[in-house]
Each structure stands twice: as C-alpha cells, then as structure tokens.
Amino acid sequence: MQEVQQVLTASLYTQQMKKLSRIGELLGLSNEELESLSTPERVIQVKVQVVGPDGKVKTYIGWRSQHNSALGPYKGGVRYHPNVTQDEVIALSMMMTWKNSLLQLPYGGGKGGIRVDPSKLTRAELEQLSRNYVEKLHKYLGSEVDIPAPDLNTNSQTMAWFLDEYTKLSGKIDFAAFTGKPYEVGGIQTRNYSTGLGVSAVARMAAKKFLGGIEGKTVIIQGFGNVGSFTAKFLQEMGAIVIGVSDVKGGVIDPKGIDYERAMAVEREKGTVTEYPTGRKVTNEQLLVSECDILIPAAIENVIHKGNANQVKAKLIVEAANGPLTADADIVMKARGIPVVPDILANSGGVVGSYVEWANNKMGGIVEEEEAKKLIMSRLEKAFEETYKMYEKLSDQDLRTASMSIAVQRVVNAMRMRGLI
Incomplete structure (x- = not known):
C-alpha cells in the first residue's frame, strides 16, 4: 500500500523524467545530453497580487517555464489551479517541447501557471490576476519569443486580457503573441474544440x-x-x-x-x-x-x-x-x-489549432473554419502515421516510446546542429 501511495504522490516531473530516461537509453544519448534536454532554459517565478472588493491584497505565486527553443519560440498554455507547482509547470513545458516536435510545429515548449483557486475570485479579480501576470512577464513574451494559450481554468477571455495588457505594456499590436483568443480579436472558430x-x-x-x-x-x-x-x-x-x-x-x-x-x-x-x-x-x-x-x-x-x-x-x-x-x-x-x-x-489538436491561429494572425487573417479543421486533421494524421510506422519498426516498444523517440530525436538534432549540445 505504501508503494502505491508513493506512486500516487510522485510528481508529474518525476514521471516525465522516467519516460525521458527510457528514450535517452533507446537513442543512445549521453548523461550530459539528457541533462540538457531535461533542464529548462528559463523558469520565471512571479508574485501576482489582486486587490479584493474589501480593499485587501491577495498574493499568489505564478510561473512560466521556457523549456526548449531549439525548434522555435516557446509555446504552451497557462493554467490557474490551487495545486499548481513549479515542478508541474516545468514538466508540462517539457511535454510541450516533445508535442510540438512530434507534430513538426515551429515551436519549442513552454508552460505557465498560477497557484490560485479561480472559483473563489470575482470576474474583476480574475481580470486583475491575468493582467498582473502578464505585467510581470511581458518582457519574455511575444509571437517570436513565447506564445501562451489557454489551459486548465483559463479560456479565450483570459487570453483577451493577456493580449490587451501585453499591447499596453509592449507598445506592440501583436495578435499572434497569444492563441486561443476570442474570434473578435484574432482567434479562429476551431480553437475552442x-x-x-x-x-x-x-x-x-x-x-x-x-x-x-x-x-x-x-x-x-x-x-x-x-x-x-x-x-x-x-x-x-x-x-x-x-x-x-x-x-x-x-x-x-x-x-x-x-x-x-x-x-x-x-x-x-x-x-x-x-x-x-x-x-x-x-x-x-x-x-x-x-x-x-x-x-x-x-x-x-x-x-x-x-x-x-x-x-x-x-x-x-x-x-x-x-x-x-x-x-x-x-x-x-x-x-x-x-x-x-x-x-x-492524442491531445495535440489544441496546439495544432493554436499554430493555425498564430499563422493566421501572421498572415493577416485569411483562414476560415473548414480550412482550419482540414489543417488540424492533416497534421494529426501525418503524426499518427509516423508514430505507427516507428511503432512497427521498433516492434518490441510501445506507442509512447515510438512517438517520444521521434520527437526527442528531432530536438536533439536541432540542438546539435546549433551547437547547443
């Protein structure tokens, strides 16, 4: 029973490191290369404060982990949850690196979070929270640097607040700096689903x-x-x-x-x-x-x-x-x-949708809903077929090993070519 409890309480980061270690062994990576792959390039911790209706100041901790940029700018969501930890955010940013690589998107991996129970905040407080988070991070964000999106307990409204605050602080009208936005401010119809x-x-x-x-x-x-x-x-x-x-x-x-x-x-x-x-x-x-x-x-x-x-x-x-x-x-x-x-x-449709939205913003808004759906489906079909072929080639491994071996190898190749490892 004690062993089961240890598994249940093990962090997501620990689990991801176990999975990466297996892939490293399969690909013949050195300990130094594995250490480089598992270490985020930057982790930013911020204090986010909100003034409640009673005038009292509430203080929360937030993070943004920028894991790897070998394949492009950091890309990943921001979650609001009372159990968010730095380790969790780092683990999720690492997973985004592999996901973006597997789908051959021009991104690295990033992830953010604030340790907060959003159900206990008013709409006005949530807006303060969102704007203050971007205020602390805006120097590290942008469509060519780091592109946040919705995640657990965040949505298109959150992204609209992010975008507006970023525009005020940076002086840049850069709709591609965030994805998962409302359709009225550069989002696409497919992003929600x-x-x-x-x-x-x-x-x-x-x-x-x-x-x-x-x-x-x-x-x-x-x-x-x-x-x-x-x-x-x-x-x-x-x-x-x-x-x-x-x-x-x-x-x-x-x-x-x-x-x-x-x-x-x-x-x-x-x-x-x-x-x-x-x-x-x-x-x-x-x-x-x-x-x-x-x-x-x-x-x-x-x-x-x-x-x-x-x-x-x-x-x-x-x-x-x-x-x-x-x-x-x-x-x-x-x-x-x-x-x-x-x-x-399996859950990469969201980031592919984000990619379509980002590219659409870059091009000036020319993609319609049905075309966006076709783009998402074609990218998923290609990734699935590549994964299944690798699964058959490896014969004695599972689908996770097949997909991660493809994704990690692409990141490793890019890092080697750029002299990063």
Whole structure:
C-alpha cells in the first residue's frame, strides 16, 4: 500500500523524467545530453497580487517555464489551479517541447501557471490576476519569443486580457503573441474544440489499427470539461458509443449509451454529469477500471498507476489529459498488450489549432473554419502515421516510446546542429 501511495504522490516531473530516461537509453544519448534536454532554459517565478472588493491584497505565486527553443519560440498554455507547482509547470513545458516536435510545429515548449483557486475570485479579480501576470512577464513574451494559450481554468477571455495588457505594456499590436483568443480579436472558430476534435480523430485512427474501426466501439471518458465533452461529441458523431463519463464529483455508466447533448444539458442544469438520468453512478476510480473498448482519461495526471493498472479492462487507451499514466503504468500496459496512444499525440489538436491561429494572425487573417479543421486533421494524421510506422519498426516498444523517440530525436538534432549540445 505504501508503494502505491508513493506512486500516487510522485510528481508529474518525476514521471516525465522516467519516460525521458527510457528514450535517452533507446537513442543512445549521453548523461550530459539528457541533462540538457531535461533542464529548462528559463523558469520565471512571479508574485501576482489582486486587490479584493474589501480593499485587501491577495498574493499568489505564478510561473512560466521556457523549456526548449531549439525548434522555435516557446509555446504552451497557462493554467490557474490551487495545486499548481513549479515542478508541474516545468514538466508540462517539457511535454510541450516533445508535442510540438512530434507534430513538426515551429515551436519549442513552454508552460505557465498560477497557484490560485479561480472559483473563489470575482470576474474583476480574475481580470486583475491575468493582467498582473502578464505585467510581470511581458518582457519574455511575444509571437517570436513565447506564445501562451489557454489551459486548465483559463479560456479565450483570459487570453483577451493577456493580449490587451501585453499591447499596453509592449507598445506592440501583436495578435499572434497569444492563441486561443476570442474570434473578435484574432482567434479562429476551431480553437475552442480543436483538442477534443484531435482526441476523437486520433482515437478513430488508433481504433482502426487495433480494434478494426471506431463504429460501435464502447468508450469511457474520465473528465467532462472542454476536452472530454467535445471528445464525446465527435466520437458519438463517428459512431462510437460513449457508455461512461465523469467530472470531479464522480461518474455515470450506461451500457446503452450516454447522449452528448443530454449529458451537456444535465451538466448545465445540475452542475454535474453524475445526475444523468439513466445508468448507474460510479466513482472516478471505478470508472477507470470499468469494462469498455476505449478508455480516454481526460482529467488530471497520474490517474492510472501501478496500483490500478492491472485492473483496467479497456482494450485501448487514448490519453486526452497530460500524463494520466505513470511510467510504471506504461510498463504494465505494455506487458498486458493494451495499446496506449500517448498524450503528446492524442491531445495535440489544441496546439495544432493554436499554430493555425498564430499563422493566421501572421498572415493577416485569411483562414476560415473548414480550412482550419482540414489543417488540424492533416497534421494529426501525418503524426499518427509516423508514430505507427516507428511503432512497427521498433516492434518490441510501445506507442509512447515510438512517438517520444521521434520527437526527442528531432530536438536533439536541432540542438546539435546549433551547437547547443
């Protein structure tokens, strides 16, 4: 039990380092090269203050990790959450480096966060928080330097505040400095759903390879936020049967299927999908080990670990969240013959959508919604096929190893050519 608890509390950074070490061994990288790859180029810690309605000052800590710029400017989201840590932000920025590399986007990896519970702040306080965060960081941001985007508990409104504050402080009208913006200020229509679109598309590609197709396959999705809900929507349209969904309050399973529109209506009216009128209520832990064809963890990291990996009954796992499987869980799944489509591939639709938005801003706004969707899908299809070919070539490795070996090698090649290692 103590060993399981240690796995559960292990940081995301520790898990990512374990995964990178395995790739380093496979690629024959030296300890010095691994140290360079795992060390961020810059980590900025800032004090972010907000004056409440009562005149009292609230103080929060924020970070921005700029992990690697060998392939281009740093790119990655900003999250607001009471449990954000510096290690988590560094780990996520490292994952963004591999993701952008795998998708052959002209970016390095970055990530930001503020340790705050946004549900306890008013809209005016959230605006203060967002503007003050950019005030502390604006010298390190820009469309050719570091391009933030939404993440956990941030959205297009947050990006609009970021953009406006950056414009005031820098004196630059640079809409490409942030992505995930509202359509009215340079955003694109696909950005809100591009991650869910990508997860569903990659799930369909993987289902075709490993399960004979997506139609009629049963799916469980842990997490019904933006990513999980849109994933459910698109999978339902593809002919899959979503039989289980959950949020922070728990989940529900109905073998006959959970309708996307009905689930969204219940979530809006009741505040939780656990009030879905049919099926049976379950905990998130029970949901993860329930029988299905495809399991999609779309919530938080480290939810599948050494303690429950052997109980998972899915035939295919698609990582919509960042780091939902620990390094030990990867070993268990490989031994059990359960394919795991890794996060850096499965949830990359969001950053591809950001790339389209960034490029559209650079070109002066010429991309329409359908063209943006085609660009996102084509980039995902190419990355999936490259990963699957590497998976077949390696023969005795898993999909994460295949994808990370491609991504890390590209970064290593760029760093060597530039004399960085």
